[in-house]
Amino acid sequence: MKVPEILSALPGLSALVVGDICLDRWCTYDPATAEPSRETGIPRIGVVATEVTPGAGGTVANNLAALGVGRVAVLGVTGDDGFGFELRRALEVRRIEAQRLVACGELQTFTYTKVINASNGVEDRPRLDFIRTQPLASDVDQRIVAGLKEMAAGFQVILVADQAETDLGGAVTPAVRGALAECAAREPEKIIWVDSRMRPEMFRRVIVKPNQQEADAACRRLSAQTDYEALRNHIDAPLLLVTHGGDGVLLCTRAGREWIKTRKVDDPVDICGAGDSFSAGAAMALAASASPAEAARFGNLVASITIMKKGTGTASPAEVLQAAYEHPGN
Numbered sequence: 001m002k003v004p005e006i007l008s009a010l011p012g013l014s015a016l017v018v019g020d021i022c023l024d025r026w027c028t029y030d031p032a033t034a035e036p037s038r039e040t041g042i043p044r045i046g047v048v049a050t051e052v053t054p055g056a057g058g059t060v061a062n063n064l065a066a067l068g069v070g071r072v073a074v075l076g077v078t079g080d081d082g083f084g085f086e087l088r089r090a091l092e093v094r095r096i097e098a099q100r101l102v103a104c105g106e107l108q109t110f111t112y113t114k115v116i117n118a119s120n121g122v123e124d125r126p127r128l129d130f131i132r133t134q135p136l137a138s139d140v141d142q143r144i145v146a147g148l149k150e151m152a153a154g155f156q157v158i159l160v161a162d163q164a165e166t167d168l169g170g171a172v173t174p175a176v177r178g179a180l181a182e183c184a185a186r187e188p189e190k191i192i193w194v195d196s197r198m199r200p201e202m203f204r205r206v207i208v209k210p211n212q213q214e215a216d217a218a219c220r221r222l223s224a225q226t227d228y229e230a231l232r233n234h235i236d237a238p239l240l241l242v243t244h245g246g247d248g249v250l251l252c253t254r255a256g257r258e259w260i261k262t263r264k265v266d267d268p269v270d271i272c273g274a275g276d277s278f279s280a281g282a283a284m285a286l287a288a289s290a291s292p293a294e295a296a297r298f299g300n301l302v303a304s305i306t307i308m309k310k311g312t313g314t315a316s317p318a319e320v321l322q323a324a325y326e327h328p329g330n
Contacts, residue, residue: 001290003324006298007068007317009288014071016155017061018148018180019172020163021076021101022110023087024055026311029125030118045115045125052086054094055112057161059273059312060195061096063280063302064159066314073097073155075147076171077140083109083130100147104140107132110164121310132169145175152183152190157287159279160206162196172196181205193283195275201234207286208232209241209279228252239292243278245271249296260293262300263327265307273312278303281315301327 033046054062057076064072074096078084080103087109091098108130115125136144152158160180164170184192184205192206200210201218210218219226222234232240232252240252246264250257282299290298301323305315315323 001285001288001294003298003301003320006285006288006290006294007320010068010284010317011070013069013157013284013287014073014155015061015064015069015157015159015284015287016073016075016151017057017064017159017161018075018144018176019057019161020110020170021057021061021074021078021087021091021161022055022112022163023058023083023090024053024312025083025086025111025113026051026053026116027113028116028118047115048118052090053312054087054090054096055312056110056163056276057159058087058091058096059276060159060161060280061091062094062312063273063277063306063314064284065094065096066316067280067284067302067320068317069284071097071155073100073151075100075144075151077102077104077107077136077144079103079107079109080105081109083111087111100151102140102143102147104137106137107140131166132164133166135168136171136173141173141175144171144173145179148176148179148183152187155190157191157193157283158183159283160192160194160196160203161276162194162199165197172199174202177203191283191287193279193286195279201231203235203237205236205238207239207241207283208235208237209243209275209282211243211245211275215240215242229257241282241292241296243275245274249300251292251296253292258293260296260300262297263304265304268307270310270313271307274303274307276312277306277315281320 111130113128162172181204248261278299281302285295285298306313
């Protein structure tokens with residue numbers, strides 16, 4: 001399946017992003033304003049401009065919208081706070097449906113704050129992240145599960161963003177994983193695509209896309225050796241994609257393994273969000289009837305565009321077509 005055919009199919013498709021829908025805040029500071037506090041003597045960081053974008057699962061959704069997917073929605077949890085307001089607004093201006101985000105007053109919105117030096121454009125100060133380390137309240141968990149069960153039938157693709165790096169702090173709970181497995185058994189033709197940083201082996205009957213480090217760690221948790229086929233069998237995944245950065249993607253299916261090479265990009269500007277843009281492109285290509293190999297190549301093509309942009313960039317259909325023309329076979 002050719003790139004133009006995949007792109008032409010996207011406006012007729014729909015995607016739901018489930019899980020950790022976060023806020024990215026890009027704060028630009030002026031070093032010249034770093035006068036010490038009169039009370040403590042600690043130098044301040046004088047922020048002179050702030051930009052907000054959807055992060056984590058929101059980055060996936062942002063990429064889907066930029067690619068021209070006909071309908072994009074998110075399902076997750078936010079705090080009932082200012083960051084939650086900023087996140088909803090950032091999603092809605094990108095035509096991403098955010099009505100089913102669950103607002104919880106006992107939580108703070110999962111937010112990544114990145115501090116950038118105005119004099120050189122470099123992120124050179126520690127990030128200030130607003131994270132969650134406590135489990136979701138049972139009623140919040142139940143609302144997310146109920147939303148998933150209610151919404152799943154209306155979308156051809158479900159992408160799961162299991163971003164939280166704490167054992168209990170994320171929106172993708174055991175109950176959510178169970179609901180996803182039930183959906184996969186009930187609708188085996190539906191594309192359910194999981195990107196999990198710390199728990200890929202805990203999902204069942206869905207497509208799973210870890211990077212090499214995540215896949216190796218999952219294998220070690222299951223046994224003493226790195227065995228991707230054993231990992232795929234444990235998950236009972238129709239497809240396991242292990243990404244290897246610029247080296248390509250290893251596809252593991254019930255029929256065997258296939259290595260998909262990619263064009264290496266010299267001097268990428270920012271690889272943050274590359275996995276999210278790959279997932280958005282590859283999952284939708286599968287929904288457009290591309291083969292796993294074609295989908296991996298399409299996902300790599302999308303990621304090759306986004307890593308040449310600052311921040312968590314996106315790729316437009318025009319940019320994808322241009323990249324495909326310049327690098328045929330990628």
